[in-house]
Amino acid sequence: MTPAAPAQAMSQEKPAPPPPTVAQQPPPATGTDTPFKVEVHDLNVYFRTNHAIRHVSLGVLPQTVLAVIGPSGCGKSTFIRALNRMHDLVPGARVEGKVFVDGRDLYARGIDPVLLRRRVGMVFQRPNPFPTMSIYENVAAGLTLNGIGGNHTEIVERCLRQAALWDEVKDRLKHAGTSLSGGQQQRLCIARALAVEPEVLLMDEPASALDPIATAKIEELIHELKEKYTIVIVTHSMQQAARVSDNTAFFYLGELIEMGPTAQIFTNPRERRTEDYVTGKFG
């Protein structure tokens, strides 16, 4: 991958913002005819009166990994959950702005969040396999719960292989999904997300509850999944961001401070706050 141009960062310096350069301007608000798989324009998220995400604009190229980093409470998770309309469920949450996936605005009138979520899969912070379902049924859940009956053996095997879990569970597909270890459960959840064939995969700190070995497996997996999927991953670990991502976005207090190629963010950030964060001066 050539992580060159995709980064569209918006600086929110106050009180006197520097004159916007070309690189800092948000992408044109058409949404169509852009190279980006996911495009965010002036996204704002409110929880009642709390303005949690402030004027975020960025774009993610297809088949790349965007890492979202920042200190706790900076809005990383809030941001990523806006990308498949998970905030619809939260009472008091309000989203403004535009999010385009393949040029279609998720928050436009007439967009069914249900259909959208089949194209934008999500893996959560804590593994959450369905406790009443076997390993097999968990992977097939996205199909069976949507009323697609029949035999899903092939899909289940393919997804478990993609999630690098097949060899560990192929002899006990009928066992409970919750009988697996934490790391295995998380890979099971990834396999489950893959089964509905999403194009974009959102991962909300997928390794934060896992041990280093399981984490390494998940990271390896992200590298492989990149071949097919566009991935946005939230992580609190800067090392992880550096290892898995092509581009990195640094959030602070609900604002996108800086976004750019991962190497540049970690070695030569433009913003002082980014530098302070990645060098560990605060966090």
Added chain:
Amino acid sequence: MNLHASFTYRKVVDRMMAGVCAICFIAAFIPLVSVLWLVISKGAAGLSWAFFTELPKPVGEEGGGIGNALVGTLYMVGLACLIGLPLGVGAGVYLAEKGDGTVGQTVRFMAEVLSGVPSIVIGIVAYALVVIPMGHFSAWAGAVALSILMIPTLARATEELVRLVPGSLREASLALGVPNWRTSLRVIIRTALGGIVTACLLAVARAAGETAPLLFTALNNQYWNVNPSAPTASLTVAIFNYAISPYDDWHAKAWTASLVLLIVVGLLNIASRVLTRNRLKGAR
């Protein structure tokens, strides 16, 4: 107090508290064991095939059974389930999923009040609602009384069980593009189902053991009856009638009928255990 002394002191307190707990446990256990022992020792002698299958005989005649009362209890509890289980579980699911508004608060409050109403009062209500308009006692009236008894406790239990399902499962399902209603039905309720089945069976067991709501709704019947519009015998009312009679033979029958009732309720409890066992290997 030096360190060693305080350690000894703590050990003594620990032993004492453990002893107190053991005594409390035994004290709580005595009534249970004595009920079982009394019912079995007094009732087991009367158990026979005929006791389950035959109609009661008049005073003075040997033999006879409580077959009609057993069938009547099962029949009326079945009718009560037809009314009570869907309403109770449905109300509980509604309260858990949508019950945060004014309507939900009201329903929840009513359910709480209703579950504290003595069963005899519910019997009177069923008498006024069903028996008086119909003009006679009936299995329907008994079933309505029993179902009114079941609904509030079942609704509250179901609500609690559905609320216990972690929100992360709902998120997981929705993130797979599963519509809201399907998520509720096939993930949330499915996950809570084991508990809901248990709650239902316990409600049924409780209904099966009620006498007061049946006394002036279903009344009693000396003969076989599966007509819902006719008065119907039940185990509990049969026990009541036998127990207050002056005849030793009937007293013995009351004990045996009590044993049968205990067995029915016990079977329901065992059934709830078996039904809710997780079928998956390695499940926690």
